[in-house]
Amino acid sequence: MLSHKLGFTNEISEPMTLAEIYSQTLLVDLKLCHLVQESKKMISFPFVGIIIILTPIVVYILNLFRKHAIWKKAYESIPSPPCVPLMGNLHLLSSERDSFLRLLMATASKYREQSCFCIWYSIWPIVVLTNADGLEIFFSSTKEITKSFEYKLVEPWLKTGLLTSKGNKWRTRRRILTPSFHDANLLQSFLIIFNEQSRICTSRFETLSEQPIDMYPFIAACTLDIICEAAMGTSCQAQVEKSEYVEAVARYQIGDIIVQRMTTPWMWPNFLFKLFPIGREHEKLLKILHDFSRNIINNRAQQFGGNQLHSKRMAFLDTLLAKMHDEQLTMEDIQEEVDTFMFEGHDTTAAALNFACFLIALHPDVQQKLHDEINRIFQDDLERACSMDDLKQMNYLECVIKESLRLLPSVPSIGREAQEDLTYNGHKILAGQTCYILIKAIHLDPKYFPEPNKFNPDRFLPENSAQHSHHFAFVPFSAGTRNCIGQRFAMLEEKVFLSTLLRKFSLTTTQTIEDIRLAEEIIMRAVDPIYITLKRRR
Numbered sequence: 029m030l031s032h033k034l035g036f037t038n039e040i041s042e043p044m045t046l047a048e049i050y051s052q053t054l055l056v057d058l059k060l061c062h063l064v065q066e067s068k069k070m071i072s073f074p075f076v077g078i079i080i081i082l083t084p085i086v087v088y089i090l091n092l093f094r095k096h097a098i099w100k101k102a103y104e105s106i107p108s109p110p111c112v113p114l115m116g117n118l119h120l121l122s123s124e125r126d127s128f129l130r131l132l133m134a135t136a137s138k139y140r141e142q143s144c145f146c147i148w149y150s151i152w153p154i155v156v157l158t159n160a161d162g163l164e165i166f167f168s169s170t171k172e173i174t175k176s177f178e179y180k181l182v183e184p185w186l187k188t189g190l191l192t193s194k195g196n197k198w199r200t201r202r203r204i205l206t207p208s209f210h211d212a213n214l215l216q217s218f219l220i221i222f223n224e225q226s227r228i229c230t231s232r233f234e235t236l237s238e239q240p241i242d243m244y245p246f247i248a249a250c251t252l253d254i255i256c257e258a259a260m261g262t263s264c265q266a267q268v269e270k271s272e273y274v275e276a277v278a279r280y281q282i283g284d285i286i287v288q289r290m291t292t293p294w295m296w297p298n299f300l301f302k303l304f305p306i307g308r309e310h311e312k313l314l315k316i317l318h319d320f321s322r323n324i325i326n327n328r329a330q331q332f333g334g335n336q337l338h339s340k341r342m343a344f345l346d347t348l349l350a351k352m353h354d355e356q357l358t359m360e361d362i363q364e365e366v367d368t369f370m371f372e373g374h375d376t377t378a379a380a381l382n383f384a385c386f387l388i389a390l391h392p393d394v395q396q397k398l399h400d401e402i403n404r405i406f407q408d409d410l411e412r413a414c415s416m417d418d419l420k421q422m423n424y425l426e427c428v429i430k431e432s433l434r435l436l437p438s439v440p441s442i443g444r445e446a447q448e449d450l451t452y453n454g455h456k457i458l459a460g461q462t463c464y465i466l467i468k469a470i471h472l473d474p475k476y477f478p479e480p481n482k483f484n485p486d487r488f489l490p491e492n493s494a495q496h497s498h499h500f501a502f503v504p505f506s507a508g509t510r511n512c513i514g515q516r517f518a519m520l521e522e523k524v525f526l527s528t529l530l531r532k533f534s535l536t537t538t539q540t541i542e543d544i545r546l547a548e549e550i551i552m553r554a555v556d557p558i559y560i561t562l563k564r565r566r
């Protein structure tokens with residue numbers, strides 16, 4: 029190690045005081061001075077060159093150790109799993125896809141009383157918050173809206189759209205986009221899309237009934253078609269044909285690369301990443317994704333400008349095009365928002381639906397109640413489309429969707445960067461600190477959810493809602509200023525899909541919840557396929 033060569037031998041597991049750091053710095057400075065004097069004597073140009081290159085590296089490393097000492101001291105009161113010098117907690121991770129989420133959940137459960145813990149990513153701390161109490165430092169703040177570093181890795185695809193942007197840019201965009209999610213015309217168009225695509229998906233299951241199948245790829249294709257048409261006004265036909273775009277998004281090629289990059293820090297700098305084959309593949313996929321959305325946006329803009337938009341169905345894109353001049357949006361601005369909807373609105377919903385199907389298959393009593401509710405609403409009509417009125421009557425289905433999102437949230441954690449010093453349940457969090465809000469652990473707090481691991485949709489019935497009355501005890505869509513803008517869209521979509529499926533089929537599975545290994549890969553995924561058998565009801 030460079031530090032050892034310079035005689036810098038402190039074990040970093042021991043917190044260093046500032047005085048120690050300064051004395052070490054002095055020592056290194058003296059050594060450097062000595063080296064410079066030596067180099068003068070030798071008047072060797074390569075040697076001076078090496079010194080010039082090494083000095084900023086040494087200063088950087090010393091600065092890191094100085095910060096490490098400050099973090100160690102500041103987070104003394106926050107528990108963490110056992111650390112190893114320089115590695116921090118990295119030695120506890122394996123190449124198994126589920127190892128990171130497993131470590132987070134096991135640590136959260138061990139330190140539930142303390143309401144947070146620290147994970148040391150080598151010498152860098154991540155403070156993980158696991159208790160609903162105190163979350164107002166992020167959820168009720170209009171200032172604490174900056175996302176953590178990891179989100180930078182989706183920026184090559186999404187640029188700085190709504191998910192990744194911050195400050196005034198985020199505020200302006202959120203103001204422009206929010207009304208679209210409450211617009212009655214748009215919601216009506218979306219309802220037609222949900223019905224059509226859910227029906228296509230269900231009919232694909234017809235030929236596969238009576239045998240265990242992995243429903244995920246079918247559901248992912250369906251949710252991709254839905255968001256594509258809702259966002260851009262054009263379906264990408266993921267359920268009926270193959271295309272480069274669908275392969276890149278639905279088969280998760282782009283997502284896999286982003287996840288791989290997240291777990292390999294030496295690939296974080298862009299210039300290094302591009303040198304690896306995976307970096308070049310990433311570029312290729314980005315071109316496919318960007319070309320696809322850019323072409324659709326340009327076509328739609330031309331029709332829009334020429335008043336030739338014959339489609340009665342409105343898309344998010346139309347509301348952006350309509351505001352283009354007033355809000356001074358460029359085509360690139362519009363594209364980053366459309367790409368963001370494609371990213372956020374497809375896999376999150378697919379994961380939620382897949383987990384909901386699994387939990388319904390596991391609990392015949394719950395499934396019976398769902399069938400009863402659906403029979404009451406549709407009687408024997410297996411084909412008619414769901415209306416808004418139908419959806420309003422699906423109260424029990426809503427409880428089932430919520431309980432699924434509680435136990436198996438599509439987004440198990442979210443990241444923030446503290447903008448100023450904060451205090452969370454008595455623990456100090458320094459400005460600039462990366463914090464994870466561990467939604468999955470927050471949802472398992474027995475204080476708000478008795479028998480937290482039990483799948484019990486009844487806890488969301490209005491008469492029982494006092495049990496989880498804390499504002500931030502149930503936050504699958506995050507909460508506060510920076511919550512999920514697509515929450516209502518997603519709930520309606522889930523209701524249409526599940527009621528269409530359950531009108532025709534019953535679901536069973538031979539797997540148990542303990543068999544399912546879960547990985548955090550941008551969203552939460554089952555490491556191995558979940559098999560469900562669909563049986564025609566009549």
Ligand code: HEM
Pocket residue numbers: 175190191192202368369372373374376377380437438439442443504505506509510511512513514515517518
């Ligand atoms: C079950 C489905 C969904 C779940 C569980 C979910 C969950 C979330 C969560 C937890 C966040 C906060 C992310 C963070 O702070 O880092 C978020 C943000 C967001 N979601 Fe969703 N989401 C879902 C569906 C959707 C859909 C269908 C859309 C689009 C139509 C969408 C669009 C967005 C956008 C644009 C953001 C960023 C909002 C902002 O920062 O202002 N989501 N979502």
